[in-house]
Ligand code: GUN
């Protein structure tokens with residue numbers, strides 16, 4: 001069934017009542033999916049007839065199985081200062097964020113936090129993410145070490161900052177780029193890990209550091225680049241004072257060679273038409289972070305307009321974002337669009353946090369849905385996990401209604417199990 005979503009964007013949701021997913025334990029990849037009866041006949045019964053090893057069957061009746069969720073913009077060190085009171089972006093960075101990030105020069109802090117954060121992602125059904133570390137190279141190394149152990153598909157890099165931040169977080173341009181180079185050599189495309197060159201944003205990098213980041217980006221064809229763009233009005237003004245001779249915020253990144261199809265820019269709330277056109281012409285992707293935009297009072301993201309120019313993904317942006325749950329994030333994205341009279345359907349939302357975000361990250365050949373040979377990252381969801389959800393679900397008549405209620409009210413409580421490349425990495429405790 002093809003559903004028109006927003007003009008120009010079509011998705012093809014597929015639902016199989018009483019379905020089954022067939023996974024190869026040896027490769028961690030998807031073999032097939034379809035009706036349970038057909039899968040039993042094609043795989044379990046034939047294995048028995050041919051005397052092969054029996055197929056293990058996991059019964060998840062009354063649950064939904066969905067592809068693992070993908071978060072395209074989140075800061076792992078900021079899990080330690082999520083929900084800090086009272087400030088907007090620039091004061092929030094100075095008063096809370098940089099203070100916390102300064103702790104990540106300690107390898108124990110970095111490893112403990114990376115481990116905690118990754119387990120929180122899994123408890124929320126998220127199996128892949130594009131992540132900010134801190135400017136300490138060991139923070140990115142610690143994150144990759146923990147992610148590699150769990151075999152989650154993750155993207156990160158050391159954060160580039162060399163001005164307008166506390167001295168302990170600033171690393172001179174040459175050193176910071178050497179650090180990124182080392183991390184690329186150690187981690188890029190090792191197992192399921194990828195590196196992103198990560199200048200924090202125009203304010204905290206000198207032109208020299210941004211240009212070196214652009215030169216490094218140009219020298220690879222698979223390394224990503226991530227930064228922030230036009231999130232807050234005071235930020236935009238600050239960038240204008242730092243770069244009076246540039247046409248605007250995006251033009252700074254454009255001039256330094258930071259734009260392209262492997263670039264993910266968080267936010268993009270305050271943009272001119274010419275900037276949307278440059279995003280389109282360069283293929284640069286935008287990550288919309290609704291809980292963050294609301295929490296920091298940053299502004300209302302124009303989803304239909306941005307989508308009419310370029311790819312948009314949806315992300316949590318924790319610790320400015322207030323939840324690691326992609327379901328909660330969708331619920332807030334829905335409200336942000338409602339304030340602008342653009343309703344977001346459940347099909348569009350759930351597509352976005354799976355295959356849509358995978359496409360935005362150029363990972364849709366590997367993850368995002370259940371196409372045979374893709375990696376078996378999936379979540380088992382209990383749509384009736386709470387008394388309220390159970391009662392409300394009983395009042396629904398269609399799948400669309402059920403999925404919408406799940407999108408509005410669901411969070412980590414509905415995640416029963418999370419499987420990463422065929423291996424169960426999170427199982428909700430029965431005590432809950
Ligand atoms: N802009 C620059 N750094 C940050 C950050 O850590 N969080 C958010 N939300 N915006 C930023």
Ligand code: FE
Pocket residue numbers: 073074075228266317
């Ligand atoms: Fe961010």
